[in-house]
Amino acid sequence: MRAMVLEKPGPVEQAPLILDEVTLPLPRAGEVRVHVRCCALCHTDLHTVEGDLPLPRLPLIPGHQIVGLVDAIGEGVRTLKEGDRVGIPWLYSTDGQCDYCRRGLENLCDHAQFTGYHVDGGYAEYTVVHEDYAYPIPKVFSDQNAAPLLCAGIIGYRSYRLSNIRPGERLGLYGFGASAHLVLQLAHHQGCEVFVFTRSQAHRDLATRLGAAWVGSAEDTPPHPLDGSIIFAPAGSLVPPALRVLRKAGTLALAGITMSPIPQMDYSLLYHERVIRSVANSTREDCRDFLDLAAAVPLHTEVQVFELAQANHALQALKRSEITGAGVLRITN
Ligand SMILES: [Zn+2]
Ligand SMILES: [Zn+2]
Numbered sequence: 001m002r003a004m005v006l007e008k009p010g011p012v013e014q015a016p017l018i019l020d021e022v023t024l025p026l027p028r029a030g031e032v033r034v035h036v037r038c039c040a041l042c043h044t045d046l047h048t049v050e051g052d053l054p055l056p057r058l059p060l061i062p063g064h065q066i067v068g069l070v071d072a073i074g075e076g077v078r079t080l081k082e083g084d085r086v087g088i089p090w091l092y093s094t095d096g097q098c099d100y101c102r103r104g105l106e107n108l109c110d111h112a113q114f115t116g117y118h119v120d121g122g123y124a125e126y127t128v129v130h131e132d133y134a135y136p137i138p139k140v141f142s143d144q145n146a147a148p149l150l151c152a153g154i155i156g157y158r159s160y161r162l163s164n165i166r167p168g169e170r171l172g173l174y175g176f177g178a179s180a181h182l183v184l185q186l187a188h189h190q191g192c193e194v195f196v197f198t199r200s201q202a203h204r205d206l207a208t209r210l211g212a213a214w215v216g217s218a219e220d221t222p223p224h225p226l227d228g229s230i231i232f233a234p235a236g237s238l239v240p241p242a243l244r245v246l247r248k249a250g251t252l253a254l255a256g257i258t259m260s261p262i263p264q265m266d267y268s269l270l271y272h273e274r275v276i277r278s279v280a281n282s283t284r285e286d287c288r289d290f291l292d293l294a295a296a297v298p299l300h301t302e303v304q305v306f307e308l309a310q311a312n313h314a315l316q317a318l319k320r321s322e323i324t325g326a327g328v329l330r331i332t333n
Contacts, residue, residue, distance in 0.1 A: 003124035004311040007059045009051030012319055015312040016049055017123070022061075025120070025128045027074035032131055034086060039122030040065035040147035040178070040303075041327035043234065044090070044257050046315050048117060052258055056118050063122030063329070064090040064115035065150035067143045070134075077131045085143075086134040088122065089150040089287055090114050093133060107158075107281035114281070123311055125331060135287055138295035145301045148326035149294050150287075152178035153301075156230075157290040159255040159279045160186060163228035167191045172226040174218060174242055175233030176203035177318075178326035179255060182299055183230065184210050189297045195222045197238075202324050206302060221245060230255055236262035239276065240269055248272035255279045303328045 001024050004017040027033045045062045047053045066088040070080050080086065094101055094109035101109050115121045115129075137146045156179035165171045167190040173180045176198040184194045188211045195214045196207040204215040214222050218241045225247040231238050234256040240263060242252050249272065257280075270276070302325025306314040314327050 001125040002308065003061045003120075004308060005059050005061055006049055009049060009055065011050055012046065012312055012315040017062075017311050017315075019309050022124070024126055027072050027077075027128045029075040030077060030130050030132075031074040031128045032070045032077055032080050032086075032134060033072035033126055033128050034066065034068040034088065034134070035071040035126055036066055036068040036122050036124060036331045037143040038067055038147050038331055039063040039329045040150065040152065041314055041318050041323075041329065042151045042178070043318065044151070045116065046319055047258055049315060053117070060116070061120035061122075061124045061127075062116040063124070064088070064117070065147045065152070066115070066122030066127060067137060067147045067150070068127075071126070080131050080134065085137050087137050087146060087150045087291075088115055088127065088129045088134055089154055089282070091133060091281055091284065091287070092119055093130060104283070107283045107286070112281065122331075123308065123329060133284065135291060138291055140295050140298050141301075144303050144305060144328050144330070147328050148178050148301045148303065149182070149291065149299070152326055153182045153294060153299070154282045154287050154290050155179055155255055155279065156183040157186065157293070158282045158286050159183065159230045159253045162251070162277060162279055163230050163253040164251045165192060165228035169193075169227035170195060170224055172197065172222070172229030172242065172245065174198075174229065174231040174238050176200070176207050177232060177321070177323070180230070180232050181206060181210060181302055181325055182294075184212060185297060185299050186293070195226060200321055203321070206324055210300075218242070226250060229253070232256065234259045236260045239263070240265040243269040243274055243276075246274055249274065251275040251277065253277055253279055301326060305330050
């Protein structure tokens with residue numbers, strides 16, 4: 001099968017992913033093989049390809065927002081059959097036994113494995129997954145519109161939940177890429193006013209079109225203090241200005257897997273019971289709940305489509321914030 005393979009991480013400008021022919025994977029007991037239709041891009045792919053994250057194995061096929069059709073079934077699979085359309089997200093497996101799993105925090109599992117990181121992912125024509133970690137895709141979404149829901153959407157949803165924002169409140173979003181454009185719609189659906197902080201004019205235009213109450217830069221002061229905020233951009237320098245416009249007892253959620261250092265700041269920015277918290281991965285329950293909600297709204301995903309062989313080019317565009325909405329690799333038609 002064709003795949004974009006990472007043999008040695010490096011700056012995306014140097015095109016570290018190589019188009020190659022690799023062995024077709026076979027599903028083991030409990031697993032299904034998925035014929036991949038498309039795979040959306042995530043900032044984590046960029047951090048993987050560039051080696052910002054320690055890589056557990058090489059060579060590696062990245063990609064963890066996969067939509068495809070089940071085309072082979074391993075022994076004992078009960079919930080899926082050939083031809084089913086499924087999505088595969090970042091959470092590939094958990095041990096089900098550690099203290100975090102037992103406390104309902106399988107997103108923090110001590111032995112979690114992640115798609116396109118510990119195991120080969122979706123920048124390929126086929127991939128395999130355990131049936132318990134693949135999810136039926138609601139019919140209302142096309143393949144390409146569904147793919148960004150699987151990480152941008154789910155992580156956005158978990159960040160939104162952990163920001164403690166309630167219906168009708170004011171939510172701030174810092175950075176306006178794939179995740180934020182979905183959270184905006186979700187928050188809007190729940191009667192929240194959304195304030196978007198981004199420099200990019202294209203991103204501001206999209207935010208306005210999707211119903212943002214206000215758009216500006218991180219240094220700007222919105223007309224009202226915010227009840228909760230989420231930082232999607234991997235920039236620690238956004239933390240102090242975000243706290244400055246957050247009301248007392250408000251929560252600032254940090255959605256990224258990495259972030260540049262958070263500058264030293266005055267305690268008064270945090271005082272009055274403001275909360276800063278990070279968001280890490282997601283649970284299977286997040287995934288199921290979010291896909292139901294996404295179909296009920298229904299969320300509109302703005303996508304920019306690239307061919308599989310253009311993956312390096314697509315990641316370069318992501319790095320430069322040149323993608324409006326979410327980038328998606330088309331793999332089979
Ligand atoms: Zn565990
Ligand atoms: Zn991701």
